[in-house]
Amino acid sequence: MAQQIKLFTREELKCRNTRDDAILIIHNGVYDVTKFLDEHPGGEEVLLDNAGKEATEPFEDVSHSSDARALMQKYKIGELVEADRTQTKGPYAPQWSNDQAQESGNMRAWMVPIVLAVAATILYRYLFA
Known part of the structure; x- marks a missing residue:
């Protein structure tokens, strides 16, 4: 039987901001970081x-590693109720994996400028040699 996910409202979490009870909301997930402080x-x-x-923006601004x-x-102790959720599309959409496809996509992004630089160098040498 699947475990039931505990749901929280933003209202009930806003007072959980002390050293003895510290809760963060990241990508609509609720995290009790009291023992991690x-x-x-x-x-x-x-x-x-x-x-x-809500701590999604500061969390993503730091660029946490996949290990983190x-x-x-x-x-993680639960999630926000549907009514309190925020859209996670855009600059702070969760990117929780380091897939090989993503790494090769980065390589492709570098290939275009490299090819253009080599072509410009060859053209320059041909025209001004």
Whole structure:
């Protein structure tokens, strides 16, 4: 039998912003980071500054590693109710994998400028040699 996901409202989470009860909302997921405060590489202040509220933007601005993203699943305690969810499309859509296809896409993005630079060099040498 599948485990039931606990649902929270933003209203009930906004007061959970202390060192003894620190909750973050990231991509509509609810994370209890109270036990992680002392372990967080960026210090507890950054977590407490965002506790009890939406933390997707600051989380994504830091560009957390895939290891950090995997670790955060340990602290997930639920999700926001449907009415309180935000759209995660755009610059802060979750990008939770380091797929090989994504890496090869990055290589392709570099290939066009490299090919153009080589072609420009050959053309320059041909015309001015």
